[in-house]
Amino acid sequence: MRTSAHLSSKATSDTPDIRALWQKDKDHFIHPFTDFSVFHERGCDLITDSQGIHVQDAHGKRFIDGIAGLWCVNVGHGRREIGEAMAEQATRMAYFSTFNNLSNAPAAELAAKLAELAPAHLNHVFYSCGGSAANDATIRLVHYYFNRLGKPDKKRILSRTNAYHGTTYLAATLTGIVSNNWAFDTLEHLVTHLSEANCYRRPEGMSESEYCDHLVKELEDTIARIGADNIAAFIAEPIMGAGGVLVAPPRYHQRMQAVCRANEILYIADEVVTGFGRLGHFFASEAVFDTQPDIINCAKGLSSGYAPLGATLISDELYEVLSTPQGPGGVLSTGFTYSGHPVSCAAALKNIEIMEREAICENVLDVGPYLEERLSSLSHHATVGDVRGSRFMMCLENVADKATKALLPVEARVGDRVAFEAQQRGLIIRPVGHLNIVSPPLIWTRGVVDEVVSILDDALSATTRSLA
Ligand code: PLP
Numbered sequence: 237m238r239t240s241a242h243l244s245s246k247a248t249s250d251t252p253d254i255r256a257l258w259q260k261d262k263d264h265f266i267h268p269f270t271d272f273s274v275f276h277e278r279g280c281d282l283i284t285d286s287q288g289i290h291v292q293d294a295h296g297k298r299f300i301d302g303i304a305g306l307w308c309v310n311v312g313h314g315r316r317e318i319g320e321a322m323a324e325q326a327t328r329m330a331y332f333s334t335f336n337n338l339s340n341a342p343a344a345e346l347a348a349k350l351a352e353l354a355p356a357h358l359n360h361v362f363y364s365c366g367g368s369a370a371n372d373a374t375i376r377l378v379h380y381y382f383n384r385l386g387k388p389d390k391k392r393i394l395s396r397t398n399a400y401h402g403t404t405y406l407a408a409t410l411t412g413i414v415s416n417n418w419a420f421d422t423l424e425h426l427v428t429h430l431s432e433a434n435c436y437r438r439p440e441g442m443s444e445s446e447y448c449d450h451l452v453k454e455l456e457d458t459i460a461r462i463g464a465d466n467i468a469a470f471i472a473e474p475i476m477g478a479g480g481v482l483v484a485p486p487r488y489h490q491r492m493q494a495v496c497r498a499n500e501i502l503y504i505a506d507e508v509v510t511g512f513g514r515l516g517h518f519f520a521s522e523a524v525f526d527t528q529p530d531i532i533n534c535a536k537g538l539s540s541g542y543a544p545l546g547a548t549l550i551s552d553e554l555y556e557v558l559s560t561p562q563g564p565g566g567v568l569s570t571g572f573t574y575s576g577h578p579v580s581c582a583a584a585l586k587n588i589e590i591m592e593r594e595a596i597c598e599n600v601l602d603v604g605p606y607l608e609e610r611l612s613s614l615s616h617h618a619t620v621g622d623v624r625g626s627r628f629m630m631c632l633e634n635v636a637d638k639a640t641k642a643l644l645p646v647e648a649r650v651g652d653r654v655a656f657e658a659q660q661r662g663l664i665i666r667p668v669g670h671l672n673i674v675s676p677p678l679i680w681t682r683g684v685v686d687e688v689v690s691i692l693d694d695a696l697s698a699t700t701r702s703l704a
Pocket of ligand 1: 365366367368369371400401402403473477478506507508509535536
């Protein structure tokens with residue numbers, strides 16, 4: 237049995253060109269988040285083409301994209317108008333600095349558009365090149381903010397176990413997935429992890445509302461222990477993504493924010509995944525969870541993955557402090573060569589135009605509940621312990637025993653097995669340990685959902701047989 241998810245069998249169908257490319261990749265490309273025990277043996281699977289909800293590999297095999305690239309191709313693949321907008325910008329003025337007072341038209345337009353789409357008090361945008369960099373830059377800005385307020389001890393950031401905030405040194409430290417940092421160092425003095433909000437695995441006998449009380453109390457106790465004077469911010473994904481699509485109990489985010497407010501702790505919403513339509517709104521914090529973060533970070537769906545881009549949306553209150561000169565000649569000494577890159581911003585502007593024109597958020601609000609309902613119908617399978625998530629952000633948790641929720645041994649690689657079986661049948665989903673994530677382009681219809689659920693039904697049956 238192959239133990240990892242692969243798209244196709246190479247040995248028989250490779251042309252010399254594909255084989256040469258495959259070899260170059262194998263010899264020189266260090267792939268992120270890749271199991272090298274498998275990679276050394278099998279090398280890569282080349283994805284060469286994409287259109288709409290589909291991608292195609294080098295052998296011409298077509299798959300339904302069940303993960304939107306990597307939670308990002310929200311408007312779907314092959315959007316010629318985004319390519320044209322990028323080409324137009326690249327040939328007109330591909331790049332110029334945004335340091336000092338320099339700017340470019342797409343960066344200025346996009347900042348204003350983001351301010352329009354975001355909750356009313358978030359009117360200022362700091363650009364970066366992706367989600368990790370956005371989170372990293374945010375923490376530096378938050379520290380700077382408190383330094384400027386004369387509160388230099390307010391440094392610690394509260395994050396959560398199983399949170400995913402990226403892999404720059406600082407973002408990796410915010411990340412709370414233990415296996416992600418295995419054998420890597422982190423900046424422990426800066427971050428304290430609270431428990432994740434995991435309703436499926438909450439303590440036995442606790443109602444969801446008691447569980448929420450318990451989590452809020454943990455925050456209060458942590459603040460009492462560390463001291464509010466030493467804590468700068470709390471960072472949270474509205475729905476935890478890579479950590480297992482964990483939907484917190486009702487009112488969790490509001491209550492956590494209230495405690496933060498009372499202790500002058502900033503509330504940072506990492507909307508890298510939940511933003512740009514995945515939950516049916518451009519931003520989920522206010523629209524879905526009724527919170528008013530001091531900062532929202534976004535990336536991925538911001539440009540639908542057509543160009544690297546991250547954005548940190550900052551409140552008026554914070555901006556007032558950040559934009560006060562340190563002294564004569566003092567500058568806000570942080571930023572990137574590619575902050576506000578014109579080509580990425582042009583891609584994002586066209587992406588947003590498409591989302592509005594085609595009512596992509598409305599599609600998620602319409603089809604999302606159907607996706608939830610149809611995926612839930614798979615819970616009759618022996619290995620499916622939980623089907624959870626919201627709208628276009630879904631997950632299956634595989635277990636050995638539904639009653640005890642015990643996991644299968646790691647060596648069973650159950651998530652890989654399900655993903656492999658699905659891929660054999662023309663659907664790409666993402667295995668993460670014992671989980672399988674479904675986070676599609678936001679243009680899936682009910683018909684596509686039916687097709688996907690039918691494939692998954694077969695894939696899960698095949699998985700159960702292979703485990704027997
Ligand atoms: N934050 C969240 C919630 C994410 O899911 C991710 C990536 O998956 C990141 C941050 C990091 O983004 P990037 O990979 O663009 O650096």
